[in-house]
Amino acid sequence: MTTDEARAELGTLLGVPPEGTGAAIGVTVPCDRWTEAATFARHSLGCGFFSFLTVVDWKTEGLEVIARVENLDALFSLTMKTRLEPGLTTCPSIMAVYRGADWMEREAFDMFGVVFEGHPDLRRILLPDDWVGHPLLKSYAVDTPYPPYR
């Protein structure tokens, strides 16, 4: 599997146009195809290495979930993105596909409040259990108003 073959397969088999340049392939999928895209990346493209998963808060345009995986033999990476509808905070979990998504999804839940459906143990990871709010949301004040943390 080379980078070019991976690009071609993304277009023909998964039916989404590949983006990005060189060995850094990007792909944007709708939310309901998130798990399917991850499975495709792992089993068809050979991207076995899980790099990271994160979320970006685009304010009124909704949250965007981003995951980056890599094929360590063919030396290309795939950055998958999916946009959640404004106001929605649920996204399918890809933990069953990549075990590394376990802690990363917990962190994303902790920081953004995104609920990953299918994650067996979704709880806060970095912040205390009694923390109020999700700090990396743009609506969250830099200086938390909640005692005892302020």
Next chain:
Amino acid sequence: MSIPRDSLLHPTVGDPSPPRVITELDYAGTERLTMNMGPQHPSAHGVFRAVLTLEGETVVAVDAVLGYLHRCHEKLAETLTYVQYPTIASKTDYVAAMTSELAYVMAAERIGAIDVPKRAQYLRVLVAELQRIASHCLWLGTWCMDMGGALGGGATIFLYCIREREVVLDLFEALVGARLLYGFHQMGGVRYDLPAGWVAQCRAATDLIEARILEYESMLEDNDFFMMRTQGVGVISREVAETVGISGPLLRGSGVAYDIRQAAPYSSYEDFTFSVPSQPAGDCFARYRVRMDEFRQSIRIVRQIVDGLPEGPISSRPGVKSVVQVRIPKGEAYARVEGPRGEVGCYLIADGGPKPYRMKWRGASFSNLAVLPHIIPGHKVADVVAIMGSVDPVFGEVDR
């Protein structure tokens, strides 16, 4: 002389009360014990709590409790400018501060298409490799101290390693004036050039460390206790390594010869000759071997740089006069560097202003630590310490 077991359990001297009833746990059955390891535990190398579920002396489950050092670097980065943040970035992985600074400035330079002069690129590699040596020294020392008495006193090798790390820190002090957190990198280059006499000091330091590494190896590998406690312990298969996303010496210790410095060279790494050590076994000993070989490869790179350092400017941008001096256009980039602990990545989204819109740290230690629940079950409690040390987590980077 053997002491009858009963006399220990039921002391008879001076105590007329009936013997205490001691209930032994039923090891063959389902009796389980929850043991709290940490948050203040020397083998954690920071503040980390592992809730172990034991069956007898064997661990059957691990729940990791993180976040004690959480400072929300990602929110902080959104409130600080591109000029202000690099020095703060060094506080994520404070044992290898040069690495995280480099990842951040590289991400911003990539979006802004900012050139870095050749001399600055070489200086960046130089400090990154010296940092790797210093970081591995600390890892070896603390790890061997964790395994303690088995190594004939334990603290011996720790003190040796700290002594050698000091030599590298002296070099950094001569270069930037600081010993732990540097603020060496800036957009478009580096802040400081080598002072007079530095190169000679650097050569002497690398010669010294190269000789000492050989001493450590013979000291450790001649020690049966060390071999028994590391070989076959904490095996990570290649499949688990990849799907969990561990990187650096851990990944290479599981048989994957993958190094970002060669797979996707940055900052002129392609100019240097070095090899990527890897070991197929995946156990603690394999990870130890990989890191010991990395010492030598780092020394090799450092020598190539001081021999062939090009002349020229050290930064493509003027010195910092204002905190909003750097503005980079709209865009996003992921920059990653091979830190001492693995892939340190910075995912940056810029909106055209003086501050990033969003910044994500991919901390190598965070992903590496996530492998613990997969490999610890089945081991004895004492092995947890050996395994945790071989992972080499730095909690500033785990918790960010």
